[in-house]
Amino acid sequence: MSEAPFNLVYLGIGTVAWGVAGLKIRAWRRDPSPGLLVVALTIAAPATAFLVAAPVLYRLIDRVAHRGNLATLLVYLGITGFSAAAVVLARMWTPPKERGDAQVWDGATADTWHEVRRRLAVFAVLVPVMTVLFFTGGATAPETPLTFDTTFATVPQIALFLVLYQALFGFALVDISRVCFGHASRLPTGPLRSGIRLIVLGGLIACGYVLCKLIAIGAAFAEVTGTEWLSTALGPGFAALGAVLITAGFAGPAASAWARRRRDYQALRPLWDLVYRADRRLALEAPPSAWTERLAFRDLEWRTARRGLEIRDGQLTLRPWADPEVVTAAALVARRAGLDDEDRAALIVAAALRGAAAALNEGTAPRPREDQVPLPGLDAGPADERAHLVRVARYLYAPLTGEALTAAATTTG
Structure with missing residues (x-):
């Protein structure tokens, strides 16, 4: 044998x-x-x-x-x-x-x-x-x-x-x-x-x-x-x-x-880039290169959790520049598209953060605390927070988000 x-x-x-x-x-x-x-x-x-x-x-x-x-x-x-x-x-x-x-x-x-x-x-x-x-x-x-x-x-x-x-x-x-x-x-x-x-x-x-x-x-x-x-x-x-x-x-x-951790870590990159450009003090280190991101195999839970925390800090930084008109327009677009509550919240936050980042770059004055618009998802529990942020990242440059920003700009104009 x-x-x-x-x-x-x-x-x-x-x-x-x-x-x-x-x-x-x-x-x-x-x-x-x-x-x-x-x-x-x-x-x-x-x-x-x-x-x-x-x-x-x-x-x-x-x-x-x-x-x-x-x-x-x-x-x-x-x-x-x-x-x-x-x-x-x-x-x-x-x-x-x-x-x-x-x-x-x-x-x-x-x-x-x-x-x-x-x-x-x-x-x-x-x-x-x-x-x-x-x-x-x-x-x-x-x-x-x-x-x-x-x-x-x-x-x-x-x-x-x-x-x-x-x-x-x-x-x-x-x-x-x-x-x-x-x-x-x-x-x-x-x-x-x-x-x-x-x-x-x-x-x-x-x-x-x-x-x-x-x-x-x-x-x-x-x-x-x-x-x-x-x-x-x-x-x-x-x-x-x-x-x-x-x-x-x-x-x-x-x-x-x-x-799933690796997918979430990579999916959050566009959202992390947005808040990092708004305030580079939020991150512990400079953005990794594209190859470093693709080759990330170890410590993914820690990396993803840290990226989520930095995004949350960036949301708070951008909140004074979030436009209520953008939030309203995003809610209308979400309703017309038939999105469920979770996707609706993600679309609103994505549109608000993109609009806020643009306003900050243009030198627009921040809104006082009492005039700041509340964004959905900020009170999400630890078990739901990551899923919410991943949704926001995926809607960040989606056509519906662009539609909401365009509608808000038309209304303001």
Whole structure:
């Protein structure tokens, strides 16, 4: 059997999964929480197992350790680590009605920790038992990175070791799939719901690996031939597909949130440029170049939040030059265009800020405080503020905004 496809698939999956785990660990370091740490461990443990299972690394580990098939124990302990973390994760799920934000893996109450400790106690007992069974089984030769299960299933200690491993893994897959399935339907449509459903699908597909392995192990123990392909081909196929879907389920919502932050950061640039030209003291640094903006991949939450704060300061700076006629004209244009309340507010603010910037540049005297026109959206809460500013930025140079400014100029003239 060629080992090249297994090297390619296992190393690829392990590397990608470790990349996702690294992002989760980084997020946990920024915002420490037990739930986020468990998510990171749930991804890192099987990622390590896939890397070690690649025949090229499998043989390297055995040579360094001077013990054949030691890598098998490391692989199965890695998957067992996933099983333990997945069971904990399932217990730490917070139902949608019981959380006040978008955090899913949170809400570790005293009852939660009680259930977690009970389940971890099972792993704490069985992992040492599995280790003892492996070493007493004497499965050191031949070295079998792909056929260990069916080669050594005739040894009672190894057979029991394999059954315990598959039982823990299968239980974890069913448990987390059951919990995720029960709550996914209560989540609003979006990346988070899609990600949770991918975890469910991946867990159920990975159960095919457990089933194939148990059949092959049982057949080998009974010295029945002809079922080895279940262990060496079909089972790993189920495992690889399940791992890809579970990893995508964990990574998808985070990737979507990152893309949204980057999109918002770039969308705010025209509005930020407008207020920066009005008062350059508002910004901590000069405007980044177009290439710097396109290549912005890190610290997007901080950059976007800072840009939003500077825009808010710029709005307050420009407010004395905002023309009530522009606000009135923008409201009429929005009504004729059939805009909803959020787009109407954004159009009014965009037109008012463009008119105010032009008036400031022309040297128009500012209005006294009592004559200043209030602009919508200034009292928006933190959760709605960014979305409002992004809308304003998109309306800043839209045709409707130009129409409102033209109508106001005609009225004034």
